[in-house]
Amino acid sequence: MNLDDLIALDIHTHAEEPCCGPRDDGYDEFQAGMAKYFKNPAGAEGMLPTVQDTANYFRERRIGCVIFPVDSERETGFRRYSNEEVARIAAENSDIMLPFASIDPAKGRAGAREARRLVREFGVRGFKFHPTLQGFYPNDRAAYPLYEAIEEEGAITLFHTGQTGVGAGMRGGMNMRLKYSNPMYLDDVAADFPDMKIIAAHPSFPWQEEALSVATHKPNVYIDMSGWSPKYFPPILVQYANTLLKHKMLFGSDWPAITPDRWLSDFEKTEIREEVRPLILKENARRLLAL
Template sequence: MTGNVAGSTPAMDVDALVAIDVHTHVHRSARGTRHTAEGEEGIEALGEYFGQGGMRTFTVPELADEYRQRSMAAVVFGVDDWSRTGDDPVPANEEVAELAAEHADVLIPFASIDPARGAAGVRQARRLIDDHGVRGFKFHPQAQGFFPNDRMAYPLYEVIAEAGLVALFHTGQTGVGAGTRGGGGIRLKYANPMDVDDVAVDFPDLDIILAHPSFPWQDEALAVATHKPRVHIDLSGWSPKYFPPQLVQYANSLLQDKVLFGSDFPVITPERWMKDFDALSIKETVRPKILKENAARLFGLRPGAGGTPA
């Protein structure tokens, strides 16, 4: 794979990729020194939760370099939790999209908009789609303090569905706020996958990803993904050696075309994830689907040089 050449827009060579990581975080702006709204203290607590003291954070170009060296592509985003923090996301959605476009050989830009922003958030979503080419939107119901089936969020879903893009929902327990006083104000109840089931019913043509093994609601996630044809599951945020048996069973069988590799980088590195994935009892015919093929199909990436949407 080749890096970015000044003045050119790189193309993604899907065939050359080892994997597509559908879940990575940008915590630091390349246009300043500020971290995401959680700040250095929140990042430190997150790193401790995942056993990474002094966890390193990345800008978009730095993350692109990390994945280019691995011959992988990555979906990249920040998280807008304005309703909880009162702050705009750092880096801004526009920065993520603009810099990802400069590294389009390895990066797929998502945006994040807190549904509490209302009509202003809907207008921003349209701009990010029309002017910045984002490919999906990340929702973190716990950090944003809403149930996914709250009608407040439906105007955002309508914009995403109309554009044929992907909505990715955090599900299950979270490392955000874990171990801090009162859990940092995070309420776990918002991340039950069954609330996303309503979204899949009300927006039947919307592609949805349930992020993470959904502890303590793993069976609910499997039920929703099995029942709703456009609902997928990403495997980020957990080492595969901790995957519950039923998740492995469904990934090997009924959901083999709907399960996606995700690391949750930088809290888990692709190397650590893949090392444990190699030891998992996954059929050899299923492994390439999980690592790359399912994501390539979901994002409409064509094989060969120039992995642009089909």
């Protein structure tokens, strides 16, 4: 990937479809609920893009992307998209796509071995965690063997923070617990793994100030601005993006729930300083990913 040829780098895109056959029972209802929350008609119709579709879409727009699955097999029963498959397709589209992986921390030392193998053999650059979807607190010591492996391999971690569209409006919220995604739990992780780069994903409603506090205090914590249209960004997030955290804010869309077209269009109308825009859209990610 040559960032000089691209207009932006989207740090937050999803590989949604499960591997190894047809969708699992309940997966259609889960995706329909997500589509309703994000007002995404393609998801409601079961028309989610493949990883190759994603690469084609982003290449047409000259936008690079980081793509990942989410391993929530234990908590949801849905089979994860194969980390190896995502990495293989990303490698075939390396001009536009970088692979992250996902491992449920409950897999313990087996998960740590998998993480090392994915970095060394498949070129995986980072790992996605979704505490609400995976049912764990980020500072749970049971996750630390996996973090140790990620830190030692020089990879990045990306954590969902704040409220989630997963289960929103569904009976019992699909048994999802919002409490796990308070970004303050990342403060312990950042202190205990100071050499591991951590991205707190999304405006962290209702804990936006906690996320800003952790990112301001801990040098290894960044924030991606995905999952919300920029026109809904809280003023304090825009304030910090323009000032104290201008070198630690990252463009992310949350594809396919939110498209880069929509995000970038609304970003143009947001009160972000002109000199800060290229930092958010590309330059901060260039430095973080050492591209």
